[in-house]
Amino acid sequence: MLSLARPHRHDVILAASGLSGGLFLWLVGIHIQNGRLFDAPWVSLLPLAVTSGSELLRRSAPRTALAVGALALVADQFTVGSLATVLMFTDLVYAAVLYGSPAASRRIPVVTLLVTVAVTLGFVAWAPTADALLIGIVVGMVCFGPALTGASVRNHRDAAEAARLRADQTALLAEMDRAQAVTAERSRMARELHDMVANHLSAIAIHSTAALSIDDPGTSRESLGVIRRNSVDGLAEMRRLIGLLRENGADGPPSAAPTLASLDALVGQAGANSASSGLTVTLEDSRVESGPLPAPVELAAYRIVQESLTNALKHAAPGPVVVRLETSRAALGVEVSSVFGDRPGPRAPGSGAGLLGMRERVALLGGTMRAGPEPGENGVRVWRVRAELPVEERTQGA
Structure with missing residues (x-):
């Protein structure tokens, strides 16, 4: 059973206007013609009423409305005719192209063009006069003209809809890019915050525990000195991070990111912080000086060493902690090794975020990293962190 949608209010207005105009x-x-089969003027009201009713279906069932309207127009040719019937039929042709299926919108202009050509040729062949050519022009205006107009409007509407969809897709992609950028920036900030502050807070936690648990004025004074130094350094690092988050802060331009030139100071500070735990920190730099490394590589290497020293301070057994740097043509090698095992005295808890942050830094540069216990010399197991950071930017620019 065919179920028709409720007519659009504009279609109701068109139907009522056409019927009223015809009446x-x-x-x-x-009237528009004389000498027809049915000369009684009231007969022309029947095609008028049918065409007006078809106007109610111009959106919900455009093909049905066009078919019924075409039959009504043919019937109207056997009466004295009504201009309103003809005008409403042209609207039905226009609506069938505009609101019909894509296939119908392509076929109707072609069919109406063929009908126009056929009628014109037929009348010219039957009576080769100017009136025959005029009839063909009128048929084209009634059939092909509205179809061509409907096709043009539909093409513009489809183009506008496609442009709107592209704009929506572009906005969606932009929002996805923005969300990814925010996520990446938050991850970077988390790594920076952890790497900058964890080292100082770990030293503070270990030495404050020692100061509370060991009843020795000298030890307590030494621990308090380490705590104060790490508090000051941690505060400076926090200020530097805040400066990085500001484009032009009121406190002046942000300080530069740490580089490998600062490793001596980092190793010295780590040695001072871990001396009471029985750790000795040394730096072995076997790099061949051939120009500066890319800034992201130097920052990543510095942070890997910093986090590895922090982990050694928290977990390593008494013994040597060795930081090694070496370069090849394509990569910077960073290695930090410490004695693997339990140790006496206070320890700071770990969360595992440090290793994750180091792996993220290495992955962003396209490098490789491994971390874990390995056999060492004299049967002593060591915890070794080894990272290879590509430095193609430097070699390409050389």
């Missing part, structure tokens, strides 16, 4: 023309006696 007015009939009342004043205005």
Whole structure:
């Protein structure tokens, strides 16, 4: 069973206007033809009413409305005719192209063009006069003209809809890019915050525990000195991070990111912080000086060493902690090794975020990293962190 949607209010207005206009023309006696089979003027009201009813279906069932309207127009040719019927039929042709299926919108202009050509040729062949050519022009205006107009409007509407969809997709992609950028920036900030502050807070935690648990004024004074030094350094690092988050802060331009030139100071500080735990920190730099490394590589190497020293301070057994740097043509090698095992005295808890941050830094540069216990000399197991950071930017620019 065919279920028709409720007519659009604009279609109701068109139907009512067409019917009212046709009734007015009939009342004043205005017709478009004479000498037809049915000369009674009231007969022309029947095609008028049918065409007006078809206008109610111009959106919900455009093909049905066009078919019924075409039959009504043919029937109207056997009466005195009504201009309103013809005008409403042109609207039905226009609506069938505009609101019909894509296939119908392509076929109707072609069919109406063929009908126009056929009618014109037929009348010219039957009566080769100017009136025959005029009839063909009128048929084209009634059939092909509205179809061509509907196709043009539909093409513009489809183009506007496609442009809107592209704009929506572009906005969606932009939002996805923004969300990814925010996530990446938050991850970077988390790594920076952890790497900068964890070292100082770990030293503070270990030495404050020692100061509380060991009843020795000298030890307590030494621990308090380490705590104060790491508090000051941690505060400076926090200020540097805040400066990085500001484009032009009120406190002046942000300080530069740490580089490998600062490793001596980092190793010295780590040695001072871990001396009471029985750790000795040394730096072995076997790099061949051939120009500066890319800034991201130097920052990543510095942070890997910093986090590895922090982990050694928290977990390593008494013994040597060795930081090694070496370069090849394509990569910077960073290695930090410490004695693997339990140790006496206070320890700071770990969360595992440090290793994750180091792996993220290495992955962002396209390098490789491994971390874990390995056999060492004299049967002593060591915890070794080894990272290879590509330095193609430097070699390409050389």
